[in-house]
Amino acid sequence: MTEPLIEPQHIQCENLDQMDQVWTRPETLIDRKLHYCPGCGHSVAHRLIMETIDELNIQETTIGVAPVGCSVFAYHYMDIDMQEAAHGRATAVATGIKRVLPDRIVFTYQGDGDLAAIGTAETIHTINRGENIVIIFVNNGIYGMTGGQMAPTTLPGFVTSTSPNGRDTHTMGYPLKMAEMISVLPGAYYVTRQAVHSAKSVRKAKKATLKAFQYQMDGKGGTSFVEIVSNCPSGWKMTPVESNQYLDDEIFDFYTLGDIKLPPKE
Amino acid sequence: MSEKLLMKGNEALAEAAIRAGLKGYFGYPITPQSELLEYLSHHLNNRGGSFLQAESELAAINMVYGAAGAGVRTMTSTSSPGYSLMQEGVSYIACAEIPCLLVNVVRGGPGLGTIQPSQGDYFQAVKGGGHGDYKLIVLAPDSVQEMADFVYLGFDLADKYLMPVLILTDGALGQMMEPVTFPDYDVEKNKVDHSSWATTGKLTSRSQNVITSLHIEAEKMEDINIHLQKKYKTIQENEVRYEAINTEEADIIIVAFGLVARVAHKAMENANKKGLKVGMIRPITLFPFPTEILLTLSEKVDQFLVVEMNAGQMVEDVRLAVNGKIPVDFYGRMGGVIPQPSEIVDKLIQMDSSKTHSK
CATH class of the missing domain: 3.40.50.920 (Rossmann fold)
Structure with missing residues (x-):
């Protein structure tokens, strides 16, 4: 990360008792060593969700759905009830939960292979029904867990293990802008694209996440969709710093950050 | 006991499901089971449950996985090609040990086949169907009355053994009309407490409930398999009906x-x-x-x-x-x-x- 986060218990300070505590691990984020690669955005995305759950005091009413992909073990870190979905089916599972427990807060946490390739139908129809859930979509433009294959979101020309000469749009198609696509659906209530590669972007992503969960609690509209454009240093064959730089230099030109659809003003 | 009614097999099954305390139904149209879907679309939402027509059988079975994972009585129904499409989800549900009721109103295959009745899905039903070593309890009704009766039995067995129960019927039994009476069934009395594993929201009084079929370590996955096989053996010893x-x-x-x-x-x-x-x-x-x-x-x-x-x-x-x-x-x-x-x-x-x- 460009601005490393330091755990407070690691700070050696004689006057610690007299200092104000300004930062701590969210209570619902389980204190366990993360399995993610160094520099990966997943851990920050996890943290933002759990901060949100703490702040809204919804641990007892929240049910999360984990995907297949690098975040398949999300429930190892999120101290809430969770269900592990098959690849691409997270929003269908979430739909099932929400339909029988409408007073609970339900969210999915999905990668781009999961949400934008194998689960495209489930994604579109869940949002088109306006299921009152939150979808957290972590888009790093690659299949990380299986070893760096081309994803539906991979940029043209980008080299992966299944596009060794770079993504050729003539034979491999174009990167899919899911957030823009689903924003035209009436069931999409709030659609935003955020990042977690800098302190500034983390703060913005946190606000967006908080809003999305708040909208679900208010229960006025449909699906809230928070895309987090993340890096994948291992899959991209870059250092964490290089991968964050690459986000700024290349990725955000294509995946523009910011709100894409806001709830209608009352 | 209800009065004697003249009903189609598919409708009798659907009515029995509501009377058995069905809370979540997720299905997709396919002949010859569509009456089941239609009946529940008319009645379930007014009688304490939630009906949803999914975008595919694949989505439907995963909605079942979600809703049944929340610990309520959940079912889906389909016919042969649709049941094939559901196998991914059925394998996950069997491994995660979630109770639910599945109905396959079988038609002739392979492929798109025909809409006429068949028993061509027997292997798929009794040998597992999807990937991995698992089994379902499979009930085979021979009348409209049993189409109804086996819903109660199916839900009770699913709750008892924490696994999917499949009613394997066919297009003729689904479509034919016969007299049927619905037994008195006390939903509350037959309710099983699933709070120890169901995902309903983590109360501060307990640790998190996680439903998963993922166990990366081979030894752990073998333990899960041994546990499942033990369960199937118990079922073989105790639940044979003929x-x-x-x-x-x-x-x-x-x-x-x-x-x-x-x-x-x-x-x-x-x-x-x-x-x-x-x-x-x-x-x-x-x-x-x-x-x-x-x-x-x-x-x-x-x-x-x-x-x-x-x-x-x-x-x-x-x-x-x-x-x-x-x-x-x-x-x-x-x-x-x-x-x-x-x-x-x-x-x-x-x-x-x-x-x-x-x-």
Whole structure:
């Protein structure tokens, strides 16, 4: 990360008792060593969700759905009830939960292979029904867990293990802008694209996440969709710093950050 | 007990599901089970449950996974091609040990096949269906009354053993109309407490509930498999159901399930009028299969005849049960054709005479 986060218990300070505590691990984020690669955005995305759950005091009413992909073990870190979905089916599972427990807060946490390739139908129809859930979509433009294959979101020309000469749009198609696509659906209530590669972007992503969960609690509209454009240093064959730089230099030109659809003003 | 009603099999099944406390139904249209979907779309939301027409069978089974994971009575229904599409989800649900009710109103295959009744999905139903080592409890009704009765039984068994229960029926039983009465069933009394595992929101008083079928370490995954196999063994020992007719004096025993059992029953009666000694075993649970009674009967009778609406699937389980002790013959029609009683009688006469001849 460009601005490393330091755990407070690691700070050696004689006057610690007299200092104000300004930062701590969210209570619902389980204190366990993360399995993610160094520099990966997943851990920050996890943290933002759990901060949100703490702040809204919804641990007892929240049910999360984990995907297949690098975040398949999300429930190892999120101290809430969770269900592990098959690849691409997270929003269908979430739909099932929400339909029988409408007073609970339900969210999915999905990668781009999961949400934008194998689960495209489930994604579109869940949002088109306006299921009152939150979808957290972590888009790093690659299949990380299986070893760096081309994803539906991979940029043209980008080299992966299944596009060794770079993504050729003539034979491999174009990167899919899911957030823009689903924003035209009436069931999409709030659609935003955020990042977690800098302190500034983390703060913005946190606000967006908080809003999305708040909208679900208010229960006025449909699906809230928070895309987090993340890096994948291992899959991209870059250092964490290089991968964050690459986000700024290349990725955000294509995946523009910011709100894409806001709830209608009352 | 309700008054006697005249209903289609699919509708009777749907009505029974509501009376059994169905909270979540997720389905997709496919002939010949669409009446089930339609009936529940009309009635479930007004009677305490939630109905949703999914975008595919794939989505439907995963909605079932979600809703059943929340610990409430959940079901889906489909027909053969749709059931194939559901196998991914069924495998996950079986591994994660989630109770739910599945219904396959079978039609003739393979492929898109026909919309006529068939038993071609027997292997898929009783041997697992999807990837990995798992089984479902499979119930095979032979009447509209049983289409209703097995819903209650199915939900109770699913709750008892924490696994999917499949009602394997066919297009004819789904479409035919017969009188049916609904038993008195106390939903509250039969409710099973699933709070120890269901994902309903983590209370501060307990640790998190996680539903998953992912266990990366081989030893852990083997433990899960050993646990599942133990459960299936318990089920094999305790939940076998079958109907035995005329087995005392019989030389030949017909083994048939579902719709074919009714045709076979008529054939048995006609053959006995002609002086043959024919009895019948109708497996009601296809898993657990009534192996023991078949083995016992193999000591007493001369031959078995398995009749099915497929190329010969259950016959393999009968042969396994009998283990070569006596001949097990087969008669089947395929592709959606229902055998006539006379065809089965002809087969029985042929079997009987060949036996006499060989003596």
